[in-house]
Amino acid sequence: MNGEEPRQSEDRVSTGLAGLDEVLDYLRIGDNVVWRVSHLDDYRRFVLPFVDAAADAGRQILYLRFGDHPPIIENHPAVRTIEIDALGGFESFTSRVWHLIEQHGRGAFYVCDSLSELLNAWATDAMVGNFFRVVCPFLFELDTVAWFALHPERHSRMTLDRIRQTTQVMLDVRRHGDNVQVQPIKAWRRQSPTMFLPHREHNGQFCPITDSSDATRLQASLEQEGLHRQPLLDYWDRLFQDASRALSENDPAAIANLQEQVLQVLVSRDPQILELARRYLSLEDLLAIRGRLVGSGYIGGKATGMLIARNILLKDDPQQWQEMLEPHDSSYLGTDAYYAFLVHNGLWPAIMRQRSATGYLAEAPALQNGILEGRFPDEIRADLERLLDHYGQYPILVRSSSLQEDGFGNAFAGKYDSVFLVNQGSPEQRLAALEDAIRQVYASSMSKDALVYRKQRGLDQREEPMALLIQRVNGRFHNRYYLPDAAGVGVSRNTFAWDSNMDPKAGMVRLVMGLGTRAVDRIEGDHACVMALDHPTRQPFRNQDESFRFSQHLVDLLDLETGGLETRPLSQMLPSAPNLPMNHLAEIDRDATARAEQIGLDGPVWRLTFRPLVQGSRFINRLSSLLATLEAGYRHPVDVEFTLHLNAEGEPSFNLVQCRPLATIGETGPVQIPDPLPEPRLLFRTRGHFMGGNINLAITRVIRVNAAIYAGLNTNERYEVARLVGETVRASAEPTMLVGPGRWGTSSPELGVPVRFSDIAGVAALVEVSENAGDMVPDLSYGSHFFQDLVETGIAYAALFPDTAHCQYHPDRLPPCQLSGMAGQAAEAVEVHHITRGQLQLTGDVVSQQLVCYFTD
Structure with missing residues (x-):
């Protein structure tokens, strides 16, 4: 901005003091004026003449009041005071100021409280600079004049430099006794031989100190006073410096006070999460987090949950978990780095457009593109280089950890991206890959699924900055492949028990070999191993052949040669990775092995049943203990993701x-x-095969995809079916049951209907049917992101297997259907049945595990 020719008029604006006007050659329309002061009274004494002069000129004057200090302006008839709460965080405060400027339009004049007051609300000094970098150009563009103050000793050099680079006018006010000196530091597009000298006020005139000896004596006296001030650190650094000092001096009162201060600016604002963190994150823990943090601000919900859970185990059951819990090796990219990235790339106007009612979804794609094309500030890039030095060439995982993520009530499961990096190549290549991964996760905050999820929960106007959790991938190198021995998702409550003897409070696990991606996502064409922890060997299969068929055949891993996350058939991977612990995870399928030998194939055929792990190790006992301990610590059921590292004995x-x-x-x-x-x-x-606890729903509409017709459609027509289903669901808010073949929400149309979850989130019940037409089999996705979505939105779920003895299904008893009225096979596959006589009752008893759907009179 400062290198452009001004678009505003050259009209002069008075400071209200004739002598100061002479020094500065007046103010200009568009000027932002920053006063660097040690005493707020020195700002106030210059503000009041400016306000009087602006009032005499008929200007609209607004005083933005957000500080804890006494008001700068009181009871002035020409000034409108607007109170703004800064405690809501950087985004809400900056957005409020932006909209005020937008609302009052061109030519308004502004006086603001001291910018340094924002540190009391935000703690992080970098965000004060980012706030100024956002609002200053906007004020300039709208032909305003705005005054700000700050206390330079409370800010870092980086923040002071950024404010100096952005503003048009900056003045230092120094006090030595009763002697007040004013020194212009910057006055854009104006100068004189003495303009930037210190000026001493005398009888309303500001006289430059032209004697170098006099100036040197003044500077020496100011520096002598400054010897007793703190070094030029920002609030954030001083806070952690004070924390370190309190620990070294073993001062209990100071430690408790500083723990609370740090929790409020590093961990969360959520009362339930803060209560947990007070019990399980000590001040030493918080300092350790700070030591692994890039930038400043919050570490986000995912990082917080991981750290609190580890400390619950180590504190509440140390005898077991000191040995059995592996140390974590995680780093964090703070929320301030996300905002700094947006500001650095000039994306704040796009953020404001996207936050509007009309732009919420419409502006998101352009903002996503802007994020993906953005560059990182130099100080962030330098920290990322050091982070990569720490991890060497071990693969790493870049994970979302937004402010609201993984909290009580809003998990955001699967809504934001996680990116695996093989972390190979030159330092420059590895840094470029890491930056791309961070941009991808940042951009995922603008995905349609994430935005719809937030809006459905009333979170669309709440601040949601993206922090990142960066973790070393747990695992081993197997020649070209890298993967953990096993990974899983465990929940402390089994809301999907398929046997009346199972206790829902015992919990369950969804277990896979390799990376945990196959445990948290619905596996297309493959199956994770699902176990109730009180009956881990009791599976919902009729025989061993069926057990083998519905086991895991594909493994997610990192391939160092292709450079990314890959999926490999187990049978093809084993020759390249002979040291995989198959004897602890799998069983040999003797019939399949015999058939393989007959056609000349080597080696046994392994089936990933995890039975050896269950029967030959303490895995189930340890996982049960882990989940019980975490549920007790959280005082709430929990959902965990973990990886396993097996020793030579399989423990x-x-x-x-x-x-x-x-x-x-x-x-x-x-x-x-x-x-x-x-x-x-x-x-x-x-x-069995249903979820939702006790269910008692009255259904008035059934949307059913006819499996016989659907099986005969091509891929494009199946996607058209998905689109029609979404439209039909949204067309009415009446209680609806959705019935379809195979898996709802699959990305593979041959396995079910490929709807987006956001398209069907309004239904009351979701039913998946195993159909003979095609290989469309339900996926009982306990613990997956799909599972989480169903639970969070309160959707009852059932899987029907009509060929089994414990299931009856009579779709022919539905009333005559209403078709969409559109032509084509896809439209014919979507049936809408309105229950006009009586109602359709869906009733489930979690104790007996009976679910019935029947017509009432």
Whole structure:
């Protein structure tokens, strides 16, 4: 901005003091004026004449009041005071100021409280500079004049330099006794031989100190006074310096006070998370987090959950977990780095457009592109280089850790990206890959799924800065491949028990070999191993052949040769990775091995049943203990992600990757299943294979995808079916049950209907049916992101297997369907059934594991 020719008029604006006007050659329309003062009274004494002169000129004057100090302006008839709360954080405060400037338009004059007061609300000094870099150009563009103050000794040199570079006018006010000196530091597009000298005020005139000896004596006296001040550190650094000092001096009162201060600016604002953190994150822990933090600000929900969970285990059950819990090796990119990135790339106007009601979804793609094309500030790039030096060439994982993520009630499961990096190549290549990964995660905050998720929960106007959790990937090198021995998702409450003997409070696990991506996502064409922890060997299969068929056949891993996350068939991977612990994770399929030998294939055929791990190690006992300990610490059911590292005997140690409160629908109270239930009124009945606790829903509309028609469609037509289903769901808010073949939300149309979850999030119940037409089989995705979405949105779920003895299904009993009215096979596949006589009742009893759907009179 400062290198451009001014677009505003050259009209002069008075400071209200004739002598100061002479020194500065007046102010100009568009000027932002920053006063660097040691005493706020020195700012106030210059503000009041400026306000009087502006009032005499008929200007609209606004006083932005946000500081804890006494008001700069009181009861002035020409001034409108606007109170702004800075405690809501950088984004909400900056957005409020932006909208005020926008609302009052061109030509308004502004007086602001001391910028240094924002440190009391935000703690992080860098954000004060970023705030100024956002509002100053906007004020300039709208032909305003705005005055600011700051206390330079409270800010870092970087922040002071950025404010100096951005503003048009900057003045230092120095006091030595009763002697007040004013020295212009910057006056854009004006100068004189004496303009930037110190000026001494005398009888309303400002006389330059032209005698160098006099100036040197003044400077020496000011420096002598400055010897007793703190070094030029910002608030953030001084806070952690004070924390370190309190620990070294073992001052309990100071330690407790500083722990609370640091928690408020580093960990969270959420009362429930803060209560947890007070119990489990000591001041020493917080200093250790600071030592691994790039930038400043919050570490976000995902990082916080992981750290609190580790400390719950180490504090509440140290005898077991000191040995069995592997040390973490994580780093954090603070929320301030996210905002600094946006400001550095000039994206704040785009953020403001996207935050509007009309731009919430419409402006997101352009903002995503701006993020993906952005560059990082030099100080962030330097820290990222040092971070890579620490990890060497071990693979790393860049994970989202937004402010609201993994909290109580809003998990954001799978809504933001995580990016694996093989971390190979030259330092320059590795840094470029890391920067690309960070940009990708930042950009995912503007994805449609994330934005719809936030809006559905009333979070669309709440601050959601993106922090990052960067972790060394736990695992081993197997020649070209890198992967952990196993990974899984565990939940302390099994809301999907498929056997009446299972205790939901015992918890469950979804376990895979390799990277945990296959444990948290619905696996297309493959199956994770799902176990109830109180009956880990009891599987919902009729025989061993079915158990082998519905096991994991594909492994997610990092391939050092291709340079990315890959999926490999287990049978193809084993020859290249002979040291994989198959004897601890899998069983030999003897029939398949015999058939393989007959056609000349080497080696046994392994099936990943994890039975040896369950029967030959303490895995189940340890995981049960882990989940119980974490639930007790959280005082709430939990959902954890972990990896396993097996020793030579097959005993696992745990690397805890993530922990969050488990979203639970909760029990709706006792339910009554009619007994007997007249057969003609039954739509379906199943034992087990449903989720949602006790269910008691009245359904008035059924949307059903006809499997026989769907099986005959091509891929494009199947995506058209998904689109029509979404439109039909959104067309009415009446209680709706969605019934379809195979897996809802799959990315593989041959396995089910590829809808987006945001398109079906309004339904009351979701039913997946195993159909003979095609290989469309439900996926009981306990613990997956899909599972989390269902639970959070309160959608009851059922999987129907009509070929089994414990399931009955009669779709022909639905009333006549209403088609979409559109032509084509895709439209014919989507049936809408309105229940016009009586209603359709869906009733589930979590104790007996009975679910029935029947027509009432």
